[in-house]
Amino acid sequence: MNTTLRDQERRTGWWLLTPALLLLLLVYAYPIARSFGLSLVTQNLGTELQPVFAGLDNYSRMALDGRFWQTIGNTVFFTVVSVILELLLGLGIALVLNQAFPSRGAVRTIALLPWALPTALIATTWTWIFNDQFGVWNDILLRLGLIQTGVNWLGDPNWAMWTVIAADVWKTTPFIAILLLAGLQSIPPDLYEAHALDGATRWQSFYRITLPLLLPQILIAGLFRFAQAFGVFDLVQVMTGGGPGGATETVSLYIYATIMRYLDFGYGAALVVVTFVILSLAVALATWGLARLRAVRAIGEPR
Amino acid sequence: MAKLELRNLNKTYTPRVVPLKELSLNVENGEFLTLLGPSGCGKSTTLRLIAGLEQPTRGEVRIGDRNVTHQPPGQRNIAMVFQSYALYPHMTVYENIASGLKLRRMASAEIQQRIGEVSQFLGLGELMQRKPGQLSGGQRQRVALARALVRRPDVFLLDEPLSNLDALLREQVRAELKQIFAAQPTPVVYVTHDQTEAMTLSTRVAVLNDGFLQQLDSPKRIYVRPANRFVASFIGSPQMNLLHLKCEGGFAQLGRCKLPLPSQVTVPPEVIFGIRPEHVRLVRPEDQQVLQGRVVLVENLGMSDLLTVQVEGTQGTLLRALLPPDQSWSGKQISLALPPEALHWFDVQTGDRLPDALP
Ligand SMILES: Nc1ncnc2c1ncn2[C@@H]1O[C@H](COP(=O)(O)OP(=O)(O)O)[C@@H](O)[C@H]1O
Numbered sequence: 001m002n003t004t005l006r007d008q009e010r011r012t013g014w015w016l017l018t019p020a021l022l023l024l025l026l027v028y029a030y031p032i033a034r035s036f037g038l039s040l041v042t043q044n045l046g047t048e049l050q051p052v053f054a055g056l057d058n059y060s061r062m063a064l065d066g067r068f069w070q071t072i073g074n075t076v077f078f079t080v081v082s083v084i085l086e087l088l089l090g091l092g093i094a095l096v097l098n099q100a101f102p103s104r105g106a107v108r109t110i111a112l113l114p115w116a117l118p119t120a121l122i123a124t125t126w127t128w129i130f131n132d133q134f135g136v137w138n139d140i141l142l143r144l145g146l147i148q149t150g151v152n153w154l155g156d157p158n159w160a161m162w163t164v165i166a167a168d169v170w171k172t173t174p175f176i177a178i179l180l181l182a183g184l185q186s187i188p189p190d191l192y193e194a195h196a197l198d199g200a201t202r203w204q205s206f207y208r209i210t211l212p213l214l215l216p217q218i219l220i221a222g223l224f225r226f227a228q229a230f231g232v233f234d235l236v237q238v239m240t241g242g243g244p245g246g247a248t249e250t251v252s253l254y255i256y257a258t259i260m261r262y263l264d265f266g267y268g269a270a271l272v273v274v275t276f277v278i279l280s281l282a283v284a285l286a287t288w289g290l291a292r293l294r295a296v297r298a299i300g301e302p303r
Numbered sequence: 304m305a306k307l308e309l310r311n312l313n314k315t316y317t318p319r320v321v322p323l324k325e326l327s328l329n330v331e332n333g334e335f336l337t338l339l340g341p342s343g344c345g346k347s348t349t350l351r352l353i354a355g356l357e358q359p360t361r362g363e364v365r366i367g368d369r370n371v372t373h374q375p376p377g378q379r380n381i382a383m384v385f386q387s388y389a390l391y392p393h394m395t396v397y398e399n400i401a402s403g404l405k406l407r408r409m410a411s412a413e414i415q416q417r418i419g420e421v422s423q424f425l426g427l428g429e430l431m432q433r434k435p436g437q438l439s440g441g442q443r444q445r446v447a448l449a450r451a452l453v454r455r456p457d458v459f460l461l462d463e464p465l466s467n468l469d470a471l472l473r474e475q476v477r478a479e480l481k482q483i484f485a486a487q488p489t490p491v492v493y494v495t496h497d498q499t500e501a502m503t504l505s506t507r508v509a510v511l512n513d514g515f516l517q518q519l520d521s522p523k524r525i526y527v528r529p530a531n532r533f534v535a536s537f538i539g540s541p542q543m544n545l546l547h548l549k550c551e552g553g554f555a556q557l558g559r560c561k562l563p564l565p566s567q568v569t570v571p572p573e574v575i576f577g578i579r580p581e582h583v584r585l586v587r588p589e590d591q592q593v594l595q596g597r598v599v600l601v602e603n604l605g606m607s608d609l610l611t612v613q614v615e616g617t618q619g620t621l622l623r624a625l626l627p628p629d630q631s632w633s634g635k636q637i638s639l640a641l642p643p644e645a646l647h648w649f650d651v652q653t654g655d656r657l658p659d660a661l662p
Pocket residue numbers: 316320321322340341342343344345346347348349
């Protein structure tokens with residue numbers, strides 16, 4: 001017997017990993033590789049749905065595709081604005097929920113409800129809220145005298161994106177708030193007491209204790225939301241379908257249309273690949289930043 | 304540098320949670336006062352009231368001639384060392400120590416100079432750019448101390464600062480603390496449940512129990528003349544022998560031994576008698592009262608033996624005696640003497656010390 005215990009353990013380890021690895025290869029690696037392969041061919045109605053090798057033609061076509069650039073712009077705008085708003089509001093709500101007040105537990109649970117509701121339901125409801133004739137939003141503004149006649153929020157290219165953002169913020173802020181609340185609760189209260197004795201005001205404590213110690217959670221929440229928002233589909237599809245005139249069309253809507261409506265599989269795959277690369281780069285960058293932050297911090301539990 | 308004064312402090316959280324019922328005391332300049340008591344007796348609460356981290360339900364906190372009861376913590380010019388140290392984990396040692404000075408907008412040249420002095424004093428030189436997570440327990444403790452010292456506050460508060468250190472380091476840091484604060488003209492309030500710390504460090508000790516001040520005295524008097532039964536049992540290790548005895552004609556009866564009660568007006572029918580194990584000794588020829596007993600347990604403490612003795616002529620009354628190893632006895636039977644000057648007497652009902660002739 002030459003095998004050491006270590007070798008045996010290693011072999012067992014591989015056996016235990018195999019099912020998970022196979023599953024990952026099947027559901028992640030294969031579709032990605034397949035999309036990449038598909039992006040190098042032309043396969044659409046013009047080729048009678050037969051794959052014809054096209055090299056990088058799909059990619060050069062993309063460079064000149066105005067609709068593609070517009071959807072990228074829309075997606076980036078939607079992502080950046082909604083994630084920033086969600087982080088700001090989420091932080092505010094987390095700070096409130098972190099205070100001691102009666103029935104705090106119940107309020108916390110209720111606060112998470114929007115996150116638990118189905119997106120399609122939320123989207124439909126917000127479509128009604130912003131409805132030009134029966135919507136409650138117009139009603140409020142009319143009563144306050146801020147507008148004279150009802151605005152067609154969903155039909156106005158300048159406003160449509162904001163309605164989608166409003167719905168997304170409403171749905172996702174509670175999730176961010178709960179995530180940040182967990183971070184806030186992990187900050188020992190005696191740090192604030194020591195800081196108060198040092199002469200700090202509440203604002204100074206917020207800037208010098210809360211924010212820096214909460215930064216990892218803020219980054220994680222931001223990263224997570226970024227990845228989700230960049231792929232937004234259901235909310236936009238139900239509320240505006242990408243309209244008016246493509247004003248709210250995001251990349252995933254464009255990909256869906258390219259493949260499912262125009263049956264342009266090769267070009268659709270190329271769009272998928274580019275979106276995938278952009279997202280991966282952003283996520284890698286954020287993860288790297290987070291790791292660096294952790295290393296520089298070297299936060300050890302004071303004990 | 305100003306004296307600290309607590310007047311009739313009370314803290315009531317709920318009608319059933321009243322950690323501090325009534326406390327008045329003064330801490331003079333340069334005085335090192337220790338709040339000593341068992342866990343949960345309200346020591347930390349008192350400290351937090353002084354610091355302004357909690358508001359008293361009744362009473363006043365005064366520093367010098369200022370009533371600071373309703374001032375926020377930052378305006379009281381008090382520095383506190385927390386039991387957990389409460390170091391800011393994301394700041395370097397330097398930033399931690401500088402925090403209080405920067406928040407008070409001190410000129411950076413002076414900040415540097417002060418931190419230089421303190422860090423040299425406490426030997427923190429090479430640690431300045433480290434984060435608290437990269438320090439050992441003892442080093443963190445020093446940083447916490449430096450953060451308080453550098454402020455040059457009107458009052459120092461320390462809440463069990465040694466409790467997170469291991470035994471060896473604790474002794475060393477205790478000695479250092481004594482030196483550091485002996486050189487300070489500022490009042491210090493130190494909280495601990497460890498009587499050794501209280502005895503070695505303090506100029507005066509305030510023994511707290513159940514939200515009330517039990518005794519406020521020098522460490523020596525607390526040991527020699529405990530004001531009541533609680534202080535007697537809490538101070539001293541091993542614990543004082545406290546026995547419930549019957550009295551007759553100016554004497555208390557322990558076995559066949561007659562112990563003279565202090566010459567007071569009325570002789571109670573019963574009394575609590577106390578003697579520290581270290582004051583019990585083997586009998587000598589000149590002793591008139593001899594206590595006979597049977598040794599039931601011997602615990603070797605290294606520098607002495609702790610004997611548990613069943614007193615003859617009683618129904619299983621046990622007395623503990625701490626004998627130096629050079630005092631030897633043979634067999635199970637032992638004859639002990641209880642020196643009259645080492646006896647303590649307490650009222651059965653109130654637990655208060657009975658008046659005696661000693662000053
Ligand atoms: N914020 C609070 N709310 C309710 N009870 C408290 C609070 N802080 C302390 N107590 C209670 O007060 C009592 C004394 O606590 P403390 O002063 O911390 O004791 P210690 O002498 O061990 O430092 C404890 O019984 C504790 O449960």
